[in-house]
Each structure stands twice: as structure tokens, then as C-alpha cells.
Amino acid sequence: MSTPMVEVRSVHKSFGSLDVLRGIDLDVRAGEVTVVLGPSGSGKSTLLRTINHLEKVDSGSITVDGTLIGYRRESKASARRASGKGGGRRPGRLYELREREVLRQRTRIGFVFQNFNLFPHLTVLDNVVEAPVAALKRPRKDAVAAARKLLARVGLADKADAYPRQLSGGQQQRVAIARALALEPKLLLFDEPTSALDPELVGEVLDVIKDLAASGTTMIVVTHEIGFAREVADAVVFMDGGVIVEQGPPAEVLDAPRHERTRAFLSRGVGSPRLPGPEK
């Protein structure tokens, strides 16, 4: 088996005195869909945000496609100096990257937000064109052509000249997905992509994500949609209290959970309707 697309190693993160992530280890294989489930405040959104360095980790490391995110390992000289003391994996040092380098890394990772975060003053087309032109220095003409194809792919070819506010929530989220895809990322991260939507609009967004899954895009999806996890996920991760309680194929985690906390969450989540309101 090749190295995973995403490797998360003993990641810790706290906000003040609140420990949000308490030692996360996670592998995501290329071409697979990983669904992260868990109650509010379990740290699942924070974990997702550390993967494209929107949140800095306090300790631990995250690698995407073999590239360390947000940091660089110590230089060769200092590594040589440190060698000799004990073999194998040394803790070593991680040096924070300059913002420019972090931004370049982010262009390889697409991120879809719960609240879409489309740019309201730009048309749908300009929302999608912005990043390829600004961050990848693509010629505008090429970026526009690619953007129109992406909009067609999410079923919004006719909305290119509309402003985001003129679209429904489901349409806005589909534009946001097209915008993330415009950078041709190796990895797509979804932070509760349907939680801000009216129930009748959830389906159209999940359909687009399912379509991407079928085309072999590597994705991590934080969601409350257990049905979606069952249908699409290659792996399901259940988080609670800043740790991964259980992970494995959906058939194991969803249908035969080994941990009491997973069972409790699933029985609550499936049986009762979702609580309204965004979760942070």
C-alpha cells in the first residue's frame, strides 16, 4: 500500500484552557472518502481546519501528499548535529513556514465551509475564477473556461453572472464546491457542508459530493448526515472529547460500533432530527 494522502500524527490543539484536540492520529488514503462524525464540540471541525493550517497545531504533525503542512523539518545541518543521540524517530524541530509558503500549500487543498463564505460582491463566475487567477497566475481566459465547466458540473452553468445572494443556500454551496475545485486540489475538506441548509436543499449538495466521490477525489467530510456516511464513506471516524474514539469501514463503525460513546451518539443522531443552528 502506498503512503496515505493525509497523515495526522499525535496532533494537539487547545484554545486557552480548553483542549480541543488531545492527540489525533489519522490516515486518509488517496481516492478515499473519510467521514468524520461526532457530537458538537468533539473537535472534528478544528481537526479539519488544522489540515489546511487555518488553525495552527500546538504539537504533532500533519502531512498531505508527503508535504508537511505549515512547518518545515529542521535543516540538514542541525539534523546531522542531532544524529548520534538515539536512532529511529527523534522528535526534532518544526519551523513555522512563511505565509506565502502556507498559501501555496493551501492551493493544493480545497476547503468547503459550513456557511459557504462566497464573496458576496463578486459574481458566481468571479468567485470561481478568483483563486486560479490570483494564486496560480492562470490567464483569466483559461480560468473562465475552466470555471464554466466546473459550474456546469455542479449544475449551475446558467448562474455564472448571478450574485451569491440571488441563489438558494444549496446553490451557493455548490458554487463554493466549484470554487474549491477550481484550484484542482489533491484533497477536498468539507466542514459540515449541509448544516446551514434547509432540509430540502441538503440532497442537491450531497449529490454533488457523491459525484466527486465516485470520480475518485480524496475527501474528508465532517458531517451530521449519517445516511451519507453509510452510502459514500470508505472510512468513518467517530470523534468525541478531542480524541478519535473509533474508526473503520462504515459497516463496522455505524452498524457494529464497539464503543459505548459511538453507540450512544448513533442512537441519538439517527433516531431524532438534527438540532437547528450551526455548530462550532
Added chain:
Amino acid sequence: MSLALSESPSVAPEDGTPESLRIVPLRRTGQRAAAVVVLVLLGLVLTSVVRNEAFQWGVVADYFATTAVLRGLWLTLWLTAVVMALGFALGTLLAVMRLSANPVLRAVSWGYVWLFRSTPILVQLLFWFNIGALYPQILGVRTVDLMGPATVAVVGLTLHEAAYAAEVVRGGILSVERGQIEAAQSLGLGPWRRLRRIVLPQAMRSIVPPAGNMLIGTLKGTSIVSIIAVNDLLYSVQLVYHRTYQVVPLLLVATLWYVVVTSLLSIGQYYVERYYARGQADAR
């Protein structure tokens, strides 16, 4: 409540279908009386303004478009434009400094705003006018030659304006949702691009109304430079009435010009606001 409702008479009348019923509006006698009283008072004031010889409307008309007055108006206009442009450029810089992660830049920006908002513009202007007493020479040039009255006016008004502009711009930037910046970051947009392309255009919606206020305030506020003998609109009419003693009509000349220009600016503000509201109007 439900009891009262159930006891109210049936809506369906015996003498006609509901569509055929005419609705008679309430007679608002009090409102009409108040309107009449206000209109009468207004009429009295207007007739007195027109009839009162002391206003000397003929003199107003004579001086309204004289070269001296138009020159003064021109100075007022360019001084306002320069002070607004430089003030907002410096103000934007101060706002970005204030919102930066660097504590030194934050403190300096805060200190600037504190200092320039804490003293009256009149005092600041007199201070800059007398800067030669502190620094007789600047870079080998006599300060008095470098800082003529017009330069003092530009420098003094700009530095004061920037302090207020900084707060207006900062408020605008803070009004942009944090998610917008995160979205731009996640798309790999650099800090300058984020500010110019994503944050400022959205901030403009909350910047424009107070900036319009400031523009009109600055236009009128430039009249303060008349105290350091800068030949603006007010000073130009003062020069005339010091000679002719026709104080009231010449003040009316200045007044009318100020009203004309501020009215035009208010109309301009409407269109600027509409431009920055694009994509915001709800589909109704």
C-alpha cells in the same frame, strides 16, 4: 381574547358582499391642523427673508460669480479633495496597522488617533503654522519657505482627517465577516490581494456613509484655514466685506456656494453607495 373574538359580529354583512364594501379612512384633523400651522410659519419666515432689505439680495447676485469668489471656491474644492484623498490614504494605513498582529504598529496607530483626535483642529492648524519656531530649518531649507499657508493647510487638515478616517476604515474592515478572510486564505490569496479584492470592497459598504459625512464636514471645515490667511471661499468673501462692509450679503454668497457643493456631494454619495451595494440587494 378568544372570547372577545368569538363575540365580535360576523364579518360577512347582510347588505352586500365583502368586495363591495367601501373603506373610509380615519379623518386626521390634528395632523392637518399641524401642517397648516407649520406652513404658515414657514411662509412668514420666507417672506421676511425676501422682503428684508438688509439681506441685500442684489449684492448677493452681484458677487455670486465674481472671479475672486470663484477662485476662493476653487481653493476650497481642491483643498477638500487633497485632504480627503491623503487623509483616507493615511487613515487606511493606520487602520491596517491597528488591526495588524504587530503590537508596536498597533500601539503607534492607536497613539496617533488618540493624539490627533484629542486636540481641536484650530489648535493643530495654529501649531503647524508656527512650526518654524520649533524647527527653523528642515533639511537645510528655511521652514517658513517650506511651509507656506497653503502647505500648512494641507498638512494640518490631512493629519487631523487621517485620525478620523482611520477609525472609519477600521470599522469598515471589522464589519467584514471573518469567514470571508478564511475563505480567501483557504484559496491561497495573499494578504494584499485579500485586503484589496475581498475585504476593502465589502468594507466600503460601511465606510461610504461616514466617509460621505466626513467629506461634507471637511468641505465646510476647510473654512477654518481662513484664520491663517489661506484664500478659500470664506476668506475671499471676507476680503470683500472688509472693504465694502456688506457683511451679510457676502456671507450669503459663501453660504449658498457651500449649500450647492454639499448638495452635489450628497447626490454623488447616493450613487457611490449604490455601486458598493451590488450583490447585496435582496431579490424582492
